[in-house]
Amino acid sequence: MDTEPYFYHPLENIEDIAGFEAAVERKKLTPKLSPERPYTYWTLEIYDQKNGIRGGGGLGVLAADTRRVAEQMGVPLTLVTPFYPSEYHQVLRDGEVFDEKRSVNYRDFGFRFIDNVFIKCCGNLCKLDVVQKEFKNTRILAITEPNFGELYSGMSGSDHRLYQEVSLGFGGYAALKLVGLKPAIMQLNEVATFFAALARLDELASNGMDFYEAMVYTRKHTLYTNHTLVQAAEAEFSREQFERFVYPNLKSRPVRKWLDDKFVDGRLKLSAATIEIAELRSGVSKLHARVANYHDIAGNKVKFKAVTNGIDMKTWVLPEILDFYEKQGILDHFTAPKVDFPEKLTALDSEKIREFKAAGRKVLNEVLATRPDQNGTILEFSDDDFIFDFKRRFVDYKRPELPFSDPVKLRAILEPRGAHYILTGRVCTGDERMTKKLAEILETVAADDYLKDHVHYIADYDEKLAYGLSAGSNAAINLPIVGLEACGTSWMKDVANLNLLISTHDGGVADAVAENYLNVTGKTDEEEAEQLYARMEEAIEAWENDFELEFLIQKQLAAYLPVVSGARMLQDYLNYLFN
Numbered sequence: 001m002d003t004e005p006y007f008y009h010p011l012e013n014i015e016d017i018a019g020f021e022a023a024v025e026r027k028k029l030t031p032k033l034s035p036e037r038p039y040t041y042w043t044l045e046i047y048d049q050k051n052g053i054r055g056g057g058g059l060g061v062l063a064a065d066t067r068r069v070a071e072q073m074g075v076p077l078t079l080v081t082p083f084y085p086s087e088y089h090q091v092l093r094d095g096e097v098f099d100e101k102r103s104v105n106y107r108d109f110g111f112r113f114i115d116n117v118f119i120k121c122c123g124n125l126c127k128l129d130v131v132q133k134e135f136k137n138t139r140i141l142a143i144t145e146p147n148f149g150e151l152y153s154g155m156s157g158s159d160h161r162l163y164q165e166v167s168l169g170f171g172g173y174a175a176l177k178l179v180g181l182k183p184a185i186m187q188l189n190e191v192a193t194f195f196a197a198l199a200r201l202d203e204l205a206s207n208g209m210d211f212y213e214a215m216v217y218t219r220k221h222t223l224y225t226n227h228t229l230v231q232a233a234e235a236e237f238s239r240e241q242f243e244r245f246v247y248p249n250l251k252s253r254p255v256r257k258w259l260d261d262k263f264v265d266g267r268l269k270l271s272a273a274t275i276e277i278a279e280l281r282s283g284v285s286k287l288h289a290r291v292a293n294y295h296d297i298a299g300n301k302v303k304f305k306a307v308t309n310g311i312d313m314k315t316w317v318l319p320e321i322l323d324f325y326e327k328q329g330i331l332d333h334f335t336a337p338k339v340d341f342p343e344k345l346t347a348l349d350s351e352k353i354r355e356f357k358a359a360g361r362k363v364l365n366e367v368l369a370t371r372p373d374q375n376g377t378i379l380e381f382s383d384d385d386f387i388f389d390f391k392r393r394f395v396d397y398k399r400p401e402l403p404f405s406d407p408v409k410l411r412a413i414l415e416p417r418g419a420h421y422i423l424t425g426r427v428c429t430g431d432e433r434m435t436k437k438l439a440e441i442l443e444t445v446a447a448d449d450y451l452k453d454h455v456h457y458i459a460d461y462d463e464k465l466a467y468g469l470s471a472g473s474n475a476a477i478n479l480p481i482v483g484l485e486a487c488g489t490s491w492m493k494d495v496a497n498l499n500l501l502i503s504t505h506d507g508g509v510a511d512a513v514a515e516n517y518l519n520v521t522g523k524t525d526e527e528e529a530e531q532l533y534a535r536m537e538e539a540i541e542a543w544e545n546d547f548e549l550e551f552l553i554q555k556q557l558a559a560y561l562p563v564v565s566g567a568r569m570l571q572d573y574l575n576y577l578f579n
């Protein structure tokens with residue numbers, strides 16, 4: 001049994017992969033991450049359409065980006081996740097949105113069947129398929145079966161959810177062994193993946209290690225990444241559900257006893273158990289790590305290490321812009337910002353910005369060519385058009401309706417410039433409140449003879465739209481109620497692609513001070529709406545004025561490129577885990 005600590009070299013200030021390898025060599029550090037002992041990343045959700053898996057939002061985009069960044073940095077990483085045999089798409093008919101279920105086959109996306117693993121539930125042996133897709137130094141190891149269902153099917157706390165979570169945890173852990181891997185570290189992307197750490201603890205404790213030793217070992221090698229603000233909002237399960245789905249899979253009696261003690265009034269909150277099984281814990285932005293309100297079983301407040309999410313630049317940044325960042329020495333080979341990058345940003349003058357935006361607009365037009373708006377119109381924008389966008393899941397706290405609180409004012413801002421406003425975002429299946437809100441927005445828009453063909457709703461928000469809009473619009477609007485966005489990554493795509501950011505000061509945006517972008521504040525929704533309109537006017541004016549445009553875009557990048565960089569994020573994780 002290998003119990004010595006794992007070392008990994010801190011990657012700061014290393015310019016390229018050769019330099020990185022040389023540094024590891026120099027320091028004679030044992031890179032304990034190896035192809036056979038990879039970094040393992042556990043997630044119920046991954047948003048990676050190219051590989052056939054569609055997530056629900058930011059959590060899944062983050063998972064896909066983490067793997068891609070690891071691939072580029074040469075970090076051996078195995079991502080363990082379900083492959084959902086069906087997924088939902090949103091369709092718009094006569095101004096109303098509907099969900100449509102479509103089936104997906106893993107074979108169409110380059111996954112290969114490996115073998116079966118079994119878990120026990122409800123007195124039966126459940127057969128799971130292990131399928132795998134390998135890349136250079138990373139892989140996606142997926143658990144699936146024909147009736148696995150879709151992401152977030154059933155209510156949180158339902159039997160089916162628990163079945164999916166237990167399948168990923170116990171099934172995924174068995175799958176790792178099947179392909180001959182031992183996890184150097186287990187990163188749990190939210191508490192739904194708790195059962196993976198439990199499977200490991202159970203294996204160690206039932207294979208000769210005493211329980212206490214097994215617990216210490218598991219804790220030291222498990223990182224729980226929290227994306228939720230309040231523990232009260234977390235899913236919980238009953239003991240009776242655990243008796244059907246979880247206990248039958250446990251071999252060790254002390255592990256059962258340990259789990260028993262996590263129940264309060266016959267119910268178990270996964271967060272409570274996850275906090276106990278993971279010594280390493282992180283939050284996804286500085287603000288979120290500070291305010292996430294979690295307590296351990298003893299009632300002590302849990303500390304989270306801030307590791308702000310980042311994006312994979314190669315996926316999300318227009319190639320022309322990325323090339324510029326690299327040639328100018330703004331980003332290194334890993335797409336992490338170089339130390340002196342702010343000085344280099346002066347090369348990004350308004351002429352360049354406009355040139356890049358014209359290239360981005362082409363991409364946007366291509367994406368929109370197959371995605372009509374609510375009127376059935378196929379949109380095509382010229383380089384001279386001005387576009388605002390709001391692209392995010394339709395959930396309450398993100399406030400998609402705020403820009404429509406004063407339609408007369410909105411029109412007064414858009415009309416003189418002939419500006420457009422593109423809105424996209426899926427409503428979570430079954431969320432009647434937000435379905436109604438969307439219908440109301442569309443009614444407001446339809447009732448105004450300017451807005452009706454300058455405000456466009458595009459259905460079925462996905463990665464392609466996110467990319468097209470980041471690359472092709474002029475200003476992006478992000479309005480979470482302050483304190484409710486854990487990080488957010490759409491705004492990162494906008495900043496990196498040279499859009500002006502109009503935002504409240506929340507999530508990862510609050511990693512830097514509010515002077516760095518077009519900030520929206522206010523004590524009430526009305527005040528915030530007023531300020532939003534003022535900021536929209538400023539954004540239009542800035543794009544009319546070369547000096548102002550350069551100034552604002554350079555300032556945004558100087559403050560946020562390090563935040564946005566996925567390579568920076570992975571370096572932060574490696575430093576936290578192995579130093």
Ligand SMILES: *Cc1c(COP(=O)(O)O)cnc(C)c1O
Nearest residue numbers: 057058392462463466488489490
């Ligand atoms: C980037 C992205 C997200 C993340 O959205 P946030 O609201 O910023 O968390 C969600 N969905 C898709 C399709 C994305 O591309």
